[in-house]
Amino acid sequence: MDGMAGTSSKLTWAVHISAVLLVALWLFPTVGLLVSSFRTADQISSSGWWASVFSSEQRTVIRTVDPDDFRIEENSAFAVTGDLFAADEEKEVIAWGTSSREVEAYAPGDLVDLGDGESITVDSEGTYSWKGNEEQLSGRGKRVFATVVSPPDFTTDNYERVLFSGDSTDGMAKTFFNTLTVTIPATIIPIVIAAFAAYALAWMQFPGRAILIASVVGLLVVPLQLALIPLLQFHNNIGIGKGYLGTWMAHTGFGLPLAVYLLRNYMVGLPRDIIENAKVDGATDFQIFTKIIIPLSFPAMASFAIFQFLWTWNDLLVARVFLIDATGETTVMTNQIVELLGTRGGNWEILATAAFVSIAVPLIVFFTMQRYLVRGLLAGSVK
Amino acid sequence: MADIKLTDVNKIYGGKVHVLKDINLDIEKGELIVFVGPSGCGKSTLLRMIAGLETITSGRLEIDHEHVNDVPPAQRGIAMVFQSYALYPHMTVRENMSFALKLAKKSPQEITESVDRAARILQLEPFLDRLPKALSGGQRQRVAIGRSIVRDPKVYLFDEPLSNLDAALRVATRIEIAQLKEQMPDSTMIYVTHDQVEAMTLADRIVVLTVGEGIGQVGNPLQLYERPENEFVAQFIGSPAMNLLPGKIIATGKQTTVRIAGGGVAVSDAPSKSSDENLKVNVGVRPEDFSETKGDYIFEGEVDIVEALGEVTQLYFKAQKGGDPIIGKLAGIHSGLRGETVRLTAEPNKVQVFHEGKSLYYR
Numbered sequence: 229m230d231g232m233a234g235t236s237s238k239l240t241w242a243v244h245i246s247a248v249l250l251v252a253l254w255l256f257p258t259v260g261l262l263v264s265s266f267r268t269a270d271q272i273s274s275s276g277w278w279a280s281v282f283s284s285e286q287r288t289v290i291r292t293v294d295p296d297d298f299r300i301e302e303n304s305a306f307a308v309t310g311d312l313f314a315a316d317e318e319k320e321v322i323a324w325g326t327s328s329r330e331v332e333a334y335a336p337g338d339l340v341d342l343g344d345g346e347s348i349t350v351d352s353e354g355t356y357s358w359k360g361n362e363e364q365l366s367g368r369g370k371r372v373f374a375t376v377v378s379p380p381d382f383t384t385d386n387y388e389r390v391l392f393s394g395d396s397t398d399g400m401a402k403t404f405f406n407t408l409t410v411t412i413p414a415t416i417i418p419i420v421i422a423a424f425a426a427y428a429l430a431w432m433q434f435p436g437r438a439i440l441i442a443s444v445v446g447l448l449v450v451p452l453q454l455a456l457i458p459l460l461q462f463h464n465n466i467g468i469g470k471g472y473l474g475t476w477m478a479h480t481g482f483g484l485p486l487a488v489y490l491l492r493n494y495m496v497g498l499p500r501d502i503i504e505n506a507k508v509d510g511a512t513d514f515q516i517f518t519k520i521i522i523p524l525s526f527p528a529m530a531s532f533a534i535f536q537f538l539w540t541w542n543d544l545l546v547a548r549v550f551l552i553d554a555t556g557e558t559t560v561m562t563n564q565i566v567e568l569l570g571t572r573g574g575n576w577e578i579l580a581t582a583a584f585v586s587i588a589v590p591l592i593v594f595f596t597m598q599r600y601l602v603r604g605l606l607a608g609s610v611k
Numbered sequence: 612m613a614d615i616k617l618t619d620v621n622k623i624y625g626g627k628v629h630v631l632k633d634i635n636l637d638i639e640k641g642e643l644i645v646f647v648g649p650s651g652c653g654k655s656t657l658l659r660m661i662a663g664l665e666t667i668t669s670g671r672l673e674i675d676h677e678h679v680n681d682v683p684p685a686q687r688g689i690a691m692v693f694q695s696y697a698l699y700p701h702m703t704v705r706e707n708m709s710f711a712l713k714l715a716k717k718s719p720q721e722i723t724e725s726v727d728r729a730a731r732i733l734q735l736e737p738f739l740d741r742l743p744k745a746l747s748g749g750q751r752q753r754v755a756i757g758r759s760i761v762r763d764p765k766v767y768l769f770d771e772p773l774s775n776l777d778a779a780l781r782v783a784t785r786i787e788i789a790q791l792k793e794q795m796p797d798s799t800m801i802y803v804t805h806d807q808v809e810a811m812t813l814a815d816r817i818v819v820l821t822v823g824e825g826i827g828q829v830g831n832p833l834q835l836y837e838r839p840e841n842e843f844v845a846q847f848i849g850s851p852a853m854n855l856l857p858g859k860i861i862a863t864g865k866q867t868t869v870r871i872a873g874g875g876v877a878v879s880d881a882p883s884k885s886s887d888e889n890l891k892v893n894v895g896v897r898p899e900d901f902s903e904t905k906g907d908y909i910f911e912g913e914v915d916i917v918e919a920l921g922e923v924t925q926l927y928f929k930a931q932k933g934g935d936p937i938i939g940k941l942a943g944i945h946s947g948l949r950g951e952t953v954r955l956t957a958e959p960n961k962v963q964v965f966h967e968g969k970s971l972y973y974r
């Protein structure tokens with residue numbers, strides 16, 4: 229027994245560790261994308277996203293303002309004061325120097341004598357004060373070598389640009405709604421049709437039922453690429469052409485075999501007694517379907533909805549074939565991202581933001597629906 | 612509130628599995644009929660045919676003098692309680708009980724009234740707003756019964772309603788069902804069970820089904836116990852099963868005398884004709900009808916095992932070649948019988964005689 233207990237606790241550990249690994253594997257790139265989408269192009273190219281969530285230390289060289297323009301005369305001595313940083317920057321100087329050989333020579337607040345009465349001081353907020361005679365304070369501004377700690381710095385500029393700029397090369401807003409227009413009906417229509425079909429295939433007696441079930445299984449393995457061109461021709465012939473209607477129909481058609489198969493298998497597993505009891509209670513087939521089968525099949529429908537939603541959301545192929553025309557009015561997000569890769573190949577911040585916009589909705593869908601995947605709906609019904 | 616009449620009802624699955632054969636049965640209004648029989652004999656099938664959930668291959672089913680072979684379940688005025696309860700898992704107890712009434716378009720007030728009444732009868736009031744998963748097995752069972760009560764059906768059908776309950780709860784629920792029946796003297800109930808105690812205590816009449824041979828016997832419980840029509844029923848009713856001893860008739864008349872193969876002589880109250888002499892028969896005696904004797908005996912044998920249960924002592928005798936062991940059940944405590952040779956006899960009216968499986972009492 230001891231051995232058994234040992235094995236099972238080891239097993240538990242293995243399960244836990246792999247769960248943690250999987251979570252990390254998923255989380256690392258996702259969080260990376262999210263963080264990157266809030267950074268500027270410079271930040272992305274100078275450091276990894278993981279560095280940006282902590283304060284960073286940097287050495288910089290900053291010139292004071294030009295003494296010829298800004299010096300102030302006081303009792304025949306001159307002074308230049310100012311701030312190393314812009315007003316809204318929350319950086320902190322932890323060391324500074326005046327020559328490239330000793331960049332960390334002084335602490336903030338030190339008053340440094342530069343000889344002949346010339347002096348300079350820099351405090352931790354970056355304000356400096358440089359004093360000397362007329363000759364010393366002339367020409368170019370003085371160079372200050374500062375070691376600066378800057379807090380995490382994020383910007384929403386990328387999102388503003390991608391979502392609200394209305395710019396047709398970078399803008400995702402329109403394509404976002406186009407994708408939604410494709411996805412929502414393309415998810416709902418097949419579920420509705422498949423639910424009816426699955427109930428009939430699972431619980432109603434009619435000739436040819438077995439053949440129908442077999443052909444549904446057969447259709448599962450037919451690659452959709454086979455049907456693309458004939459279907460498009462068909463759409464053109466019946467006058468639908470390229471457009472949302474054709475895309476919905478295509479997605480519905482391609483999604484139906486899996487939907488019918490999944491839902492039928494689930495519905496067949498519902499306890500026969502419950503359905504027969506409903507029959508004795510006086511329910512018609514339609515009432516059994518709406519009042520018993522649909523509520524009990526919710527987990528299966530939710531899991532198919534997640535699949536279908538993700539697949540239509542991320543779809544490029546079907547959209548390219550059936551939807552996107554020369555006007556570009558109906559471009560979907562996936563297509564937009566592909567185009568961005570061409571036009572904005574180096575602009576990681578735009579790409580990251582666009583990518584995150586496109587995965588945000590699937591994430592929300594998944595996290596709101598996933599409880600249906602794990603909830604045991606049948607508990608307490610039989611035995 | 613209805614009588615049910617089955618005439619030559621047959622059920623054949625897939626054209627070859629003949630499950631129920633020539634079932635003829637008249638169930639009167641207000642009766643509680645129990646179907647018993649070995650597993651797989653078609654009890655559930657027969658019940659489901661009456662409910663309309665299974666088609667009738669041939670024959671005629673009437674409920675309330677109406678031919679209902681092709682009437683859908685909902686219009687037969689029946690309610691069924693399934694072995695697995697079959698509660699709707701996504702509905703509360705109240706919703707479960709009102710489902711059928713809602714479908715029947717009853718007014719909300721009416722629905723509330725009947726649900727409340729049923730809940731009161733079955734003591735389900737505290738649970739009305741719970742989901743089935745938050746109920747114990749016994750409570751679920753009561754909900755299933757309550758669901759049928761609210762519909763006020765003509766006929767109640769129960770398919771092994773207590774088989775999922777533990778022994779104590781089973782007794783309690785059995786008594787509840789008996790009380791329920793008393794409160795509704797007009798409703799007809801058909802009850803399928805494996806449990807003999809349930810059958811004997813609840814039934815007005817018991818229907819014993821055989822495997823593939825139709826009905827073994829219909830009768831009130833004591834009739835089945837005292838005067839089984841055939842060997843099948845004799846051995847099915849009662850526990851341990853009735854002993855069967857092969858023999859030959861040696862004297863006929865108002866009483867029948869049989870010489871048992873092992874040497875004993877049995878006298879039975881079953882009548883026989885003079886032409887029956889030398890007929891090969893089986894003598895049936897229930898273990899509890901045996902008593903010890905020093906004189907004439909029906910059976911003599913060496914005791915193999917003794918089971919002392921306190922109120923009774925069960926004696927197992929070595930099996931005769933090819934037969935089941937003979938069992939005797941003697942009242943009280945008898946110790947030290949193991950290995951002894953014991954002689955057993957029984958009253959003539961407790962002795963059955965079967966020729967080719969049929970009892971001589973029923974010729």
Ligand SMILES: Nc1ncnc2c1ncn2[C@@H]1O[C@H](COP(=O)(O)OP(=O)(O)OP(=O)(O)O)[C@@H](O)[C@H]1O
Nearest residue numbers: 624625628630648649650651652653654655656657
């Ligand atoms: N669809 C079917 N096709 C073929 N045979 C079937 C079918 N359904 C049931 N049977 C057979 O019919 C017989 C009767 O089944 P039924 O369920 O009525 O038995 P039962 O008496 O209720 O048994 P139990 O006491 O175990 O519940 C069984 O032998 C079973 O194998």
Ligand SMILES: [Mg+2]
Nearest residue numbers: 654655656770
């Ligand atoms: Mg059964």
